[in-house]
Amino acid sequence: MIYTVTFNPSLDYVIQTEKLTPGEISRTAGEHIYPGGKGNNVSVMLSNLGRKSRALGFVAGFTGDALEQMLNDCGCDTDFIRLGQGFTRINVKINDGQETEINGQGPSITEEALQELYGRLDRLEADDFLVLAGSIPDTMPPDIYEKIMARLDGRGIHIAVDATKELLLNVLKYHPFLIKPNNHELGEMFGTVLETEEEMIRHAGMLQEKGARNVLVSMAGDGAILVTEDKTICRSQPPKGEVKNSVGAGDSMVAGFLTGWLNTGIYEKAFKLGIAAGSATAFTSWLAGKEEIVELLGEEPSEYGL
Ligand SMILES: Nc1ncnc2c1ncn2[C@@H]1O[C@H](COP(=O)(O)OP(=O)(O)OP(=O)(O)O)[C@@H](O)[C@H]1O
Numbered sequence: 001m002i003y004t005v006t007f008n009p010s011l012d013y014v015i016q017t018e019k020l021t022p023g024e025i026s027r028t029a030g031e032h033i034y035p036g037g038k039g040n041n042v043s044v045m046l047s048n049l050g051r052k053s054r055a056l057g058f059v060a061g062f063t064g065d066a067l068e069q070m071l072n073d074c075g076c077d078t079d080f081i082r083l084g085q086g087f088t089r090i091n092v093k094i095n096d097g098q099e100t101e102i103n104g105q106g107p108s109i110t111e112e113a114l115q116e117l118y119g120r121l122d123r124l125e126a127d128d129f130l131v132l133a134g135s136i137p138d139t140m141p142p143d144i145y146e147k148i149m150a151r152l153d154g155r156g157i158h159i160a161v162d163a164t165k166e167l168l169l170n171v172l173k174y175h176p177f178l179i180k181p182n183n184h185e186l187g188e189m190f191g192t193v194l195e196t197e198e199e200m201i202r203h204a205g206m207l208q209e210k211g212a213r214n215v216l217v218s219m220a221g222d223g224a225i226l227v228t229e230d231k232t233i234c235r236s237q238p239p240k241g242e243v244k245n246s247v248g249a250g251d252s253m254v255a256g257f258l259t260g261w262l263n264t265g266i267y268e269k270a271f272k273l274g275i276a277a278g279s280a281t282a283f284t285s286w287l288a289g290k291e292e293i294v295e296l297l298g299e300e301p302s303e304y305g306l
């Protein structure tokens, strides 16, 4: 089974507008509300690709109810912990030709609620996959992903972490199966700006020296690089298309990679499916469906277990 954990889920209020002018009233040309949060997006995309998962995390208030309902409508199994106070955040994504995002703070997570999450994680079994994705609310200790991985260490659970800076660096010693920094985040972790693919491969290798098994470096419109645990390097430009809304492209890539790996056991195929899923989402108003992904993949879907 695949589990995703989103500490700070959201409803994503995605709007199109002609031009956003700070200090003035803008009118929308289109608006949608989608279930959001990185782990939840991974769950939705897994479901789109025919893989079952269970979404874990914390929800609160009427927005939390709506989020859970929307995820269930997308075919996702949810087992959220309900917080007594506050509300699941609403993240605003404004598209006026450029993409501007305003992400909310989210509700406080109590110690009791955190213990409930640990209880759910304790039920995971060997060979389960766990995806830890997204930021954590300011009210949480910054080493929470590390604590989770320490608790699960040695139980044969394969963990993918999509997080930034310290949150990511601190978990490497627990040998995550997959980490997916983008090129900017990878540079930031070493206090530098990475310009060339060779530099990215070298820094991905440095994360492996610290313990990561597979490092997938995404580069938005410039594609991605994968450095695998057996030192295979895959690079690819993304397919061409018109970008409609790239929110969730990285999460789609993680879901595509996991699906490709679980369906074929071949890293090159996992990588290709990850790219196709990420790009298909960038070219769609929300997370892409299987048909759009298969079209970009340009290969026989059965080769990928789809
Ligand atoms: N403009 C684009 N054109 C084509 N493909 C794209 C574009 N943006 C993203 N993608 C695809 O999605 C993958 C992941 O994108 P990106 O590097 O933006 O991830 P991210 O920074 O984690 O994104 P997010 O946090 O918004 O989900 C890329 O490797 C690429 O395959």
Ligand SMILES: O=P(O)(O)OC[C@@]1(O)O[C@H](CO)[C@@H](O)[C@@H]1O
Binding pocket: 008, 010, 012, 035, 036, 037, 038, 041, 091, 101, 103, 133, 134, 135, 136, 247, 248, 249, 250, 251
């Ligand atoms: O505030 P975080 O947790 O860093 O990111 C949250 C978020 O921007 O990430 C997803 C896209 O990856 C969106 O659905 C969501 O709104």
